[in-house]
Amino acid sequence: MKKEFYRGDSFWSDDSEYKRIDYPINDEIIKQAEAILGVKLPSSLLDLMKIRNGGGLNYPYFMLPDGDTESIPYGGRARISDIDPIHFEKEDISILSSKELLKEVSLTGEFVVLWTDFHYWVVLDYRNRSQNPAVMYIAENFSTSTYDTTEWEYIKIADTFDDFLKQLFRVPPLDPK
Template sequence: MKDYNDFWEDNYYNHPKLTDEMIELAERKLNIKLPQTYINLLKIMNGGYTKGFAFPMNEKTSWSENHIPLDTLNGIVIDENIKTAQNLLDTEYMTNEWGLPEKQVLLSGNGHYWVTLDYRNNSNPSIRWIDVEMDEDIHIANNFDEFLNGLVSDEFYDDINDDE
């Protein structure tokens, strides 16, 4: 992914513009330091629907034989009056609700599966695929930059599936 301005599709939940105060509050609440590239993406648009991406996988997941989706990316919303399904600050609640491993920050997902920043082993998080129902906790990338740079259009996999 070279052009971060071509990442976002829609701010469906009308997340407000990201501020330094929102970043500081999120990092303090989650007790972590967010990757700078992730913050840079949120400064363009504070979470929402992406243009539709997939990350190629060598290991089969509950989602697919060869990739995982990234159709949304959570933003940081501190205003409790904004009802959104794409808020990084829902991590604690969702972790408890779905029985997720500790020290995860939820980047994307719907409850059945999650793409996470994994802080279990390091303050510089790796990226994981977690599906609690299928007992999957799979390494995706060593860091957020590697993850972002590995994304491809999800249409690539639509084309492969059409050929089969």
């Protein structure tokens, strides 16, 4: 299975089933969002968000580091199907919903949520710095979680968002010939 890595073009998927509020962003919205979050978002993420404010990805897969695959499906290959938008609407999930989402599942830390299905999370990790955050994959460890408690596995994917982008890939459809 050949991987096609993201190389700076066609990041957003046009045929995504991702439903979002169409809310374009600009520098003023970014400034407000960063003030609410209390962090500086990566410039490469903001550049992508200016093209399309959230949505499905053409390059949704990334590999996790060797040895960190016990509770991760597909032998260490993980997926980020979309990135949440930046907006101030209360009725829709946004990057600005990060604190509420994390609190809902008792995850603590200075994280900005890019994507979650509430069992797996892709977050910007601001625990050790206020700029240029690492990208972290947080996975529910089903083998140690109980009915009353959820145990989480924290896996660093990349030192920066730029490094994360270089790791994203897609698998072309099989040729029917």
